[in-house]
Amino acid sequence: MSWELVLWLLALCAPLLLLVQLLRFLRADGDLALLWAEWQGRRPEWELTDMVVWVTGASSGIGEELAFQLSKLGVSLVLSARRVPELERVKRRCLENGNLKEKDILVLPLDLTDRSSHEAATKTVLQEFGRIDILVNNGGRTQRSLCVDTSMDVYKELIELNYLGTISLTKCVLPHMIERKQGKIVTVNSFMGILSAPLSTGYSASKHALQGFFNGLRTELDNTCPGIIVSNICPGPVQSDIVKNALTEDVTKSSPGSYGDQSYKMATSRCVRLMLITMANDLKEVWIAHQPFLLMPYLWQYMPTWAWWITSKLGKKRIENFQSGMDADSFYFKTWKAKHD
Numbered sequence: 475m476s477w478e479l480v481l482w483l484l485a486l487c488a489p490l491l492l493l494v495q496l497l498r499f500l501r502a503d504g505d506l507a508l509l510w511a512e513w514q515g516r517r518p519e520w521e522l523t524d525m526v527v528w529v530t531g532a533s534s535g536i537g538e539e540l541a542f543q544l545s546k547l548g549v550s551l552v553l554s555a556r557r558v559p560e561l562e563r564v565k566r567r568c569l570e571n572g573n574l575k576e577k578d579i580l581v582l583p584l585d586l587t588d589r590s591s592h593e594a595a596t597k598t599v600l601q602e603f604g605r606i607d608i609l610v611n612n613g614g615r616t617q618r619s620l621c622v623d624t625s626m627d628v629y630k631e632l633i634e635l636n637y638l639g640t641i642s643l644t645k646c647v648l649p650h651m652i653e654r655k656q657g658k659i660v661t662v663n664s665f666m667g668i669l670s671a672p673l674s675t676g677y678s679a680s681k682h683a684l685q686g687f688f689n690g691l692r693t694e695l696d697n698t699c700p701g702i703i704v705s706n707i708c709p710g711p712v713q714s715d716i717v718k719n720a721l722t723e724d725v726t727k728s729s730p731g732s733y734g735d736q737s738y739k740m741a742t743s744r745c746v747r748l749m750l751i752t753m754a755n756d757l758k759e760v761w762i763a764h765q766p767f768l769l770m771p772y773l774w775q776y777m778p779t780w781a782w783w784i785t786s787k788l789g790k791k792r793i794e795n796f797q798s799g800m801d802a803d804s805f806y807f808k809t810w811k812a813k814h815d
């Protein structure tokens with residue numbers, strides 16, 4: 475075959491290959507490194523067994539599902555949140571369906587905003603299991619309110635809980651991991667740690683702060699203790715109680731928005747599976763969401779001018795949805811997802 479013919483064939487195939495890749499990307503639900511790890515990387519079933527994993531915010535949503543999937547891998551689990559009955563329910567679910575025994579799961583009530591209790595809680599875990607292999611910083615709350623209406627107490631609460639509570643617990647666990655020269659610190663961040671949207675100014679600020687903190691911590695540990703892995707997990711919309719539990723303009727007022735229909739969001743089980751793949755493969759930062767949500771962090775990173783334009787257009791609809799009592803994102807993304815299911 476002549477070189478000319480080969481070049482012609484390549485020229486014909488390249489657009490086809492590009493088109494195939496584009497179509498694959500439009501079906502993707504994680505960033506490329508994460509999907510590569512899912513395809514070719516280490517399996518959670520090989521890597522995470524026998525580990526001691528401490529999950530905060532384990533009483534509902536992503537944290538509950540994470541506990542459930544981890545229980546099938548044969549880890550030792552510490553389940554933390556504020557509501558003990560809910561944690562006991564999650565524990566029973568793990569025992570019924572997982573490979574664990576009573577002694578493998580510790581229910582440890584913890585309020586992330588009560589920072590003075592974090593040292594004692596860490597000691598309790600170490601007394602019970604002797605080590606902490608993975609800390610999953612998952613507990614947190616979102617926000618649904620316009621900045622102009624929101625009291626400073628709400629901003630304070632979001633920073634106390636999502637940011638200061640998370641770094642306080644991390645700082646309690648870190649010396650133990652440094653002593654062992656190993657461990658994984660996994661933080662459930664959000665697309666809102668990369669971009670921003672109306673109605674979530676305080677939430678977004680707290681998640682951006684976490685992103686800055688953990689990216690900085692990773693560079694410190696890379697040089698002083700490379701066996702400790704810092705992973706930032708950034709999901710887009712995932713089915714959970716997050717909107718139901720959202721802070722509003724006043725700390726004492728619960729979320730008024732409708733949150734019944736979550737069909738446009740990613741299934742919690744899929745999000746958690748991708749989180750386990752992240753942990754098994756020591757990925758530093760991952761983005762998890764269905765399209766078209768997944769496009770957003772790519773746009774914000776690589777085409778910020780376009781990202782601003784689109785966010786502003788979508789933001790207008792988001793505010794209108796919210797003001798008419800609907801979940802901010804449900805209406806306009808539901809149609810898109812229904813077409814692609």
Ligand SMILES: NC(=O)c1ccc[n+]([C@@H]2O[C@H](COP(=O)([O-])OP(=O)(O)OC[C@H]3O[C@@H](n4cnc5c(N)ncnc54)[C@H](O)[C@@H]3O)[C@@H](O)[C@H]2O)c1
Binds near residue numbers: 536635712
């Ligand atoms: N669901 C989503 O769409 C989504 C998207 C991106 C990021 N996230 C992040 O995922 C994490 C889990 O949220 P979720 O979606 O499962 O929501 P969720 O409301 O179902 O779960 C939040 C968990 O955090 C706990 N929590 C709240 N305040 C706490 C406190 N003061 N002390 C200790 N625990 C506390 C709750 O009890 C609950 O267990 C959060 O950090 C959230 O920011 C969620």
